[in-house]
Amino acid sequence: MENYTVQEYALCSRFKNIKAKKRLVKEDFEKHLIHLRKLEVDLWKKYSDLPLILLEIPYRKGWQRNFVLREDIARSNDSSFYEALLEKINTWQYASEKSFKRKKKRKRKNVYAEKLQTVKEFSESEWKSSKLTLTEKEKMHFYKREQWCPNCKCYHIHYVFNEPWRYVLRITANMITHTKMVDAVLESEIKILKNYVINLNVRHKINKLVDGFSYRNRYHQNENPREKNPIKNKSQHLLYQQYVDEMI
Known part of the structure; x- marks a missing residue:
């Protein structure tokens, strides 16, 4: 019986090799980031369309x-x-x-x-x-x-x-x-999404995927905040995952 390596076994079977799995994980993460930009634009559009109250x-x-x-x-x-x-x-x-x-x-x-x-x-x-x-x-x-x-x-x-x-x-x-109408639920969704993007430090990646280039702006935080307070960012990540699960 001949001995085969993992890569050789993956080529002759239906299983994906390690390189293909990494590529699929990367593509799935990039699709997730593009979805975040669309969701962010949609939430800000809803916020800007809020009527004025006398x-x-x-x-x-x-x-x-x-x-x-x-x-x-x-x-x-x-x-x-x-x-x-x-x-x-x-x-x-x-x-x-x-x-x-x-x-x-x-x-x-x-x-x-x-x-x-x-x-x-x-x-x-x-x-x-x-x-x-x-x-x-x-x-x-x-x-x-x-x-x-x-x-x-x-x-x-x-x-x-x-x-x-x-x-x-x-x-x-x-x-x-x-004065602008106050929608606490909508403002909370915008805040959660913004914290998720900042805490994972993916603003640079989102700009490059959607716009084709990455621009630096003082409004966007470039330093990874997880290096400062990982406990806080972990709670924000779990909070956003719960928010995504509710929307699905």
């Missing part, structure tokens, strides 16, 4: 600042044109102080400088996009400007409104009249 007693939260027509322009014959244009290029800023100043360090001292606010500028891609709502007459009031970007080390093209003096800033109280 508050019985509105409250003020800081201040808001936006542009309005200047008084003499509002009384002119072209007021309707510039009012319609303002709806497309208006911007808003929010602050806790009415002065709208931000802390800035200068010569090792903290000073307060006023925040800069301008009407909306369009990038070159936005300007050529079919989704742009500006009419031909409104486009005539913009000029092309090239500005150096120190981060990208190149010039960026922007289309800027050439008559900003027609609008002035107005500061009003920021009143909160609506």
Whole structure:
């Protein structure tokens, strides 16, 4: 009777060899990660679709600042044109102080400088996009400007409104009249899924499988947290497995 090795016996039988088993385990794990991304997107879509609820007693939260027509322009014959244009290029800023100043360090001292606010500028891609709502007459009031970007080390093209003096800033109280509906079950599912992805440190793998590349972001944790507190992460893993079993 001849002696056969394990690999030779696997080749002439219906059993899978060790390499095929490892490949199947890897493919199954990758399918599981892709399913996690789909589940995560679905849960966040449900969260974003939650309706707003009207508050019985509105409250003020800081201040808001936006542009309005200047008084003499509002009384002119072209007021309707510039009012319609303002709806497309208006911007808003929010602050806790009415002065709208931000802390800035200068010569090792903290000073307060006023925040800069301008009407909306369009990038070159936005300007050529079919989704742009500006009419031909409104486009005539913009000029092309090239500005150096120190981060990208190149010039960026922007289309800027050439008559900003027609609008002035107005500061009003920021009143909160609506709040988002609270769904405790949905928020718990999002939290469990997020903890599972972070604790297993698979965000990098999911991005590479779904998007084709892996990007680094401060929002996502890159360090494996299981090296810090394995007891906590073990409980999170068991909690997620129980959650998956209930969904199935």
